[in-house]
Amino acid sequence: MPSFWYKEFVCQLCGNDFSYPRVFSDAIIVESRDEDLKPNFKGVNALYYQVISCPKCYLTLFERDFGTLEIPEDKLDKVKKVLENAKKEFGSLNLGEERSLDDAIKLFSIAAAVYTVMEHSRGAAEAYLKLAWLYREKGLEKEEKIALAKSLKFFEKHFKEEITSEKEEPMILFYLGELNKLLGNRKEAVKWFSMLVNKYRGVPSPYIKAAQERWQEVRD
Numbered sequence: 001m002p003s004f005w006y007k008e009f010v011c012q013l014c015g016n017d018f019s020y021p022r023v024f025s026d027a028i029i030v031e032s033r034d035e036d037l038k039p040n041f042k043g044v045n046a047l048y049y050q051v052i053s054c055p056k057c058y059l060t061l062f063e064r065d066f067g068t069l070e071i072p073e074d075k076l077d078k079v080k081k082v083l084e085n086a087k088k089e090f091g092s093l094n095l096g097e098e099r100s101l102d103d104a105i106k107l108f109s110i111a112a113a114v115y116t117v118m119e120h121s122r123g124a125a126e127a128y129l130k131l132a133w134l135y136r137e138k139g140l141e142k143e144e145k146i147a148l149a150k151s152l153k154f155f156e157k158h159f160k161e162e163i164t165s166e167k168e169e170p171m172i173l174f175y176l177g178e179l180n181k182l183l184g185n186r187k188e189a190v191k192w193f194s195m196l197v198n199k200y201r202g203v204p205s206p207y208i209k210a211a212q213e214r215w216q217e218v219r220d
């Protein structure tokens, strides 16, 4: 059974249209999860394909944003600069089906930088979290920690400044707790886990279940 299908995208920055590999949902098999719920896949590593990258201008965003998220006029130059730098630093990108961990690290590095200069804290938080997971797969602990700290900074900014949707709030609160815990800020971790558990008690969600367990751990 094939693992990939192709979807058409139109780049909102340069107008390029291209087809890009997507992973069939049947081919996504989560074998286990780390403590911060990082999925570990059997077979295709679906994480590698979660950002869409324009082969022409290198604009790289999560699928929900690619082709749709408007790049504000006053951020255009900064985004273009990031993409020019990526071209210089990385050369050609591998956007095919057969991708390595290093290929994925490049793509998530670009996405994290794009969301950062766009001041899009929700996107930056997720891009840095997933970049940290890729560094973990590669065994680069120092880089992982730096990316986790950046992710936390953007999750905090997002929670403070923007409207977090009710659907997403358990996930955001979980990562505010979990990233603080991973970075050694116990008190802060307890604060966020307890907020999540108290506010969403009884709601079925993997984030709430995990937060209840972590809350016990950090309090003990």
Ligand SMILES: [Zn+2]
Pocket: 011, 012, 013, 014, 015, 016, 054, 055, 056, 057, 058, 059
């Ligand atoms: Zn483009």
